[in-house]
């Protein structure tokens with residue numbers, strides 16, 4: 001939801017009580033705004049921080065996908081000038097598919113010492129005594145091991161380089177796909193942000209799944225994007241605010257394209273050429289059909305027809 005829609009939701013869908021905001025439909029309290037930064041992009045942090053401040057809510061940012069991005073030149077966990085630091089928390093992920101990885105695990109950021117200590121206590125099995133195995137409440141075994149943390153330190157040294165490579169891949173795609181029929185929108189970069197393009201994504205004018213399947217048959221691994229949570233079985237029937245139009249529409253029509261940092265330039269140029277062949281009709285190529293790689297190899301004129309000189313300088 002946009003900040004405006006979130007404001008409407010909080011004003012119309014909830015009533016203020018001495019104990020805080022209560023959902024008019026379910027009678028349940030709301031404590032938190034959860035801002036999820038997706039696909040290497042960043043949401044409008046300041047707008048949501050102001051809303052959290054105004055409505056007396058916590059702000060939790062899911063920064064699993066935006067490590068390395070900046071918002072108004074601030075890194076993702078930098079202090080926010082618009083809300084009480086004690087009410088804002090950020091978590092990122094070092095899962096295997098993220099821009100840097102330790103294989104699993106993540107990091108939690110808080111600007112409030114007591115909150116950080118509390119999170120550490122809960123994530124280290126709530127062990128309350130340094131010698132004895134006394135756990136003073138229900139805890140979790142969520143802490144990174146030293147081995148994983150060591151890997152993470154090495155990986156973090158590469159983060160800047162990985163972001164640069166992702167951005168190069170994104171601008172290569174942008175150059176080649178900008179005039180492509182069937183693509184309604186290419187991964188936008190808001191003026192206030194410097195994105196990582198962790199998953200370079202385009203919005204199509206047609207259902208995503210058949211395009212993902214067709215590209216897959218040609219060895220191009222594309223992916224549809226996340227389903228809105230109320231559409232998943234575990235969340236079925238949960239309260240939702242209106243129809244979640246934007247995320248529902250994105251889920252059915254957006255696809256992420258291959259963009260691993262090891263997608264190096266010669267491969268990249270070849271990949272881009274194949275994508276063009278499949279999506280557009282360059283001069284001299286009549287068909288929009290999927291051209292299997294073996295056919296492409298046998299008919300180099302298709303390749304030549306689709307390659308523009310600037311594609312090759314990617």
Ligand SMILES: Cc1ncc(COP(=O)(O)O)c(C=O)c1O
Nearest residue numbers: 036062064065093094095105106
């Ligand atoms: C937006 C988002 N949140 C949370 C997670 C879960 O992170 P983890 O696998 O580290 O628990 C992921 C992906 O793994 C994600 O993409």
